[in-house]
Amino acid sequence: MSLQAEARSTAESASAAIALHIDAAFDAVFSPSAPSVRLGESVLRLRPKHANGVREVRVRWSLHGAADAPLVIVQGGISADRRVAASGGEAGWWDDIVGEGRAIDLRCRRVLSIDWLAQADLGDALAVDSDDQADAIAGVLDVLGVRRAHAYVGASYGAMVGLAFAARHAHRLDRLVAIAGAHRAHxxxxxxxxxxxxxxxxxxxxxxxxxxxxxxxxxxxxxxxxxxxxxxxxxxxxxxxxxxxxxxxxxxxxxxxxxxxxxxxxxxxxxxxxxIDLHAVAPEAVRASTTLVGIASDRVVPLADLCELQRRCGSAAALHVIDSRYGHDAFLKEPAQIGALLHEALEP
Amino acid sequence: MSLQAEARSTAESASAAIALHIDAAFDAVFSPSAPSVRLGESVLRLRPKHANGVREVRVRWSLHGAADAPLVIVQGGISADRRVAASGGEAGWWDDIVGEGRAIDLRCRRVLSIDWLAQADLGDALAVDSDDQADAIAGVLDVLGVRRAHAYVGASYGAMVGLAFAARHAHRLDRLVAIAGAHRAHxxxxxxxxxxxxxxxxxxxxxxxxxxxxxxxxxxxxxxxxxxxxxxxxxxxxxxxxxxxxxxxxxxxxxxxxxxxxxxxxxxxxxxxxxIDLHAVAPEAVRASTTLVGIASDRVVPLADLCELQRRCGSAAALHVIDSRYGHDAFLKEPAQIGALLHEALEP
Structure with missing residues (x-):
């Protein structure tokens, strides 16, 4: 079952990069057996990094979990989408981490995620940047009337975008957890x-x-x-x-x-x-309470880059290193280790 | 200037895998300024690993250096050829290592090298194996009337073939130096x-x-x-x-x-x-005096595989590890380190 609704933002974004166009449609799945999800699309006015001026950009997002609970933004790799957790009989890509009784517990957290923007979504922009994704997420927060998120948890490209979000929208975020992603690609x-x-x-x-x-x-x-x-x-x-x-x-x-x-x-x-390759964030600009998670066997993101990120971070950042046979994909394959770290990092 | 000569083998190979067909043409370059080289082609009767029976196979080889000096077989990666050292105004691929006054000193060593056989050289064979290359080298030794080589020095695929040579033609070799190559591909x-x-x-x-x-x-x-x-x-x-x-x-x-x-x-x-991927040698069968050289930053041949090779080697093998920013290509890019190790390994 699904129903349509419409959201109106209550205020223009505080960020100069984002002006908000109000046009969000919500789909919600409510069923006694399946956890609930709200799926929405919003047309935002963004200033893409690799274009001149403002573009109207359609952003697809999801909200999982308890309606009025603290909001956690969750983003994965480039092939992940907004279906973070299971709903309506469909599996989510991070069900081991996001769900009822999981490390990101949907009984007491509300989880926001967007489908990544592609270059084509930005009209004539020369490329899509991690900054653009961060601005899109900030724009969706505006649509939802959320001034400040409890946390952003990102893995791989999602971690890169999290760093961009923390650097560009510092006042919208309490905590950042960046797993297997750094301030630049190696x-x-x-x-x-x-x-x-x-x-x-x-x-x-x-x-x-x-x-x-x-x-x-x-x-x-x-x-x-x-x-x-x-x-x-x-x-x-x-x-x-x-x-x-x-x-x-x-x-x-x-x-x-x-x-x-x-x-x-x-x-x-x-x-x-x-x-991913264009991504570049000044670590000094990241001032949220930050937890970095590296994987010793990661062949995409060398630990040395996370050490540099920690050293240069604008706030005191904790760096945790997990051991795994799975390399970069340990963020998907080691839910026990990742879950324990998230549990600690997200505690009130 | 070049001259033609013809070689006749003096005896059938002791190896069951090799029967020798006598048809070798030599080219020699002698010039006062350039070091000398003899280039030859021999048609050998080989039993390719991935075919049934005997095939006539044309093998192109070179001999650099002092005519009656102890013979050292030198082989490189899959894109290297028999032009190991400079001659006739042309550079060799390992001039930093093989030459007058170099670690493999052409004033007191004779260096044999072959052009790698490709699958097409073996007629209808399903593939060309490192065993086939080793048999081809043994066949050329027969052509040259060399019963036993002082050493085999191989890097990358050349190291793999060296291990195959040592395992299949143990009596033809005193010493083996295998650089950045193991008993199997990772x-x-x-x-x-x-x-x-x-x-x-x-x-x-x-x-x-x-x-x-x-x-x-x-x-x-x-x-x-x-x-x-x-x-x-x-x-x-x-x-x-x-x-x-x-x-x-x-x-x-x-x-x-x-x-x-x-x-x-x-x-x-x-x-x-x-x-490379089909290569498989039982380390226990390698009984020459063996020096293994690994590169800590090598992303093709992990050190762990060289440690296993050393542990299982049929003779007491020494393993040296060199440090380099160049990864696998350190065998080309670190002549000082490689040269010093070769100097030690090849001393009488």
Missing amino acids: PLSIAVRNIQREVVRLAARHGDVAAGLDLARRLAMTTYRGEREFAERCADVPRHVDGRFRFAEEGWLGAAGARFAQRFDADRFLSLSES | PLSIAVRNIQREVVRLAARHGDVAAGLDLARRLAMTTYRGEREFAERCADVPRHVDGRFRFAEEGWLGAAGARFAQRFDADRFLSLSES
């Missing part, structure tokens, strides 16, 4: 993502975009996961099939690549991948 | 090379093979070099050119990719890349 990771995008462009030039997305995702997977996991999962010897040898690695990553190519749009992938 | 590296090959195949399907080789090489470069080098080389902020942002990483790797696409054949690349 040059080696930029190089690998650049190749991912070039593979998609090569395939697109020849009308074979799905094959390009597939390979780009396989390549991304080699950076998301840990060395140890590869060693453990890929013990099988290669077999000669259909004219060439097939390796265990190919089977595993090929399946992941094919799934991604089916569900993800190439232009969206290109613009969000580039957005 | 599954994470296999995954990344598999993607490189798939990119080349994708491009080839669309008649755009140079673009595929270019991207495959860029991707390989992200694994050959160290995190620190990327951080140091790529400090420039991205610039918007021709409709999209260009990153410093793209300029550097793009140039390397384009050079590689110009000089390297796609089928050769595919078969040698696969050969």
